[in-house]
Amino acid sequence: MDIQKLGAKEALSYAIHAEIEANEFYLNWSINAEDPMVKKDLQELADWEASHRDKLMQVYEYRFNERFQRVPNLIVEPALRVKADEFKDNYGLLRVTSVAYLTELTSAEMYSEMAHRFEQDEELRKMFEDLSNMEKGHMQLMLKKYLKLKEDLEGPLML
Numbered sequence: 001m002d003i004q005k006l007g008a009k010e011a012l013s014y015a016i017h018a019e020i021e022a023n024e025f026y027l028n029w030s031i032n033a034e035d036p037m038v039k040k041d042l043q044e045l046a047d048w049e050a051s052h053r054d055k056l057m058q059v060y061e062y063r064f065n066e067r068f069q070r071v072p073n074l075i076v077e078p079a080l081r082v083k084a085d086e087f088k089d090n091y092g093l094l095r096v097t098s099v100a101y102l103t104e105l106t107s108a109e110m111y112s113e114m115a116h117r118f119e120q121d122e123e124l125r126k127m128f129e130d131l132s133n134m135e136k137g138h139m140q141l142m143l144k145k146y147l148k149l150k151e152d153l154e155g156p157l158m159l
Contacts, residue, residue: 003113008124011114012060015131016068018076018107019053025080025103029096032087041145045138052131059127077103090153097146104139108132 001014023046030042057068075081079099086092111132118124 001110003110003117006114006117008118008121009060009064011117011124012056012063013068013071014076015111015114015128016053016056016060017071017074018110019049019056020070021076021080022103022107023049023053025082025100028082028084029087029100032084038145041141045141048134048138052134055127059123077106079103090149094146094149094153097142097149101139101142101146104135104142108135108139111135 003011006014026042026046026049030039030046033039033042060068080103082096082099086096109132111128115125115128115132118128
């Protein structure tokens with residue numbers, strides 16, 4: 001997707017789709033998590049993604065005076081299409097966590113590009129910058145989860 005060619009309406013729609021996918025991914029993961037703390041963390045991430053989606057939808061509906069309509073076959077991040085059984089063992093979780101990390105990274109970059117694309121539009125620029133920073137925070141959470149899972153699988157490093 002060439003962000004620089006998108007108009008405001010298309011950029012907002014694409015961003016909303018990205019947040020919908022992220023929300024669904026974290027919700028699915030939280031449903032399949034057994035550890036109560038992991039479940040809580042994932043539910044919180046799902047809630048954050050839902051709040052991003054809702055904010056973007058508000059801006060979309062205000063600016064274009066129409067309700068946002070999800071495009072049924074649009075997939076922003078195919079890697080987030082994870083099957084429930086991939087959440088069931090630590091090796092699967094390690095892969096899922098790495099996917100989440102990369103997805104948060106690409107989301108942060110996408111929002112940063114959108115902020116640059118709409119530099120002259122103060123409202124959109126600021127909103128996309130804020131979203132980029134939030135996604136960077138999510139990325140750091142996924143990195144911590146990945147490193148913890150990796151350590152659990154490898155055991156403590158013995159030199």
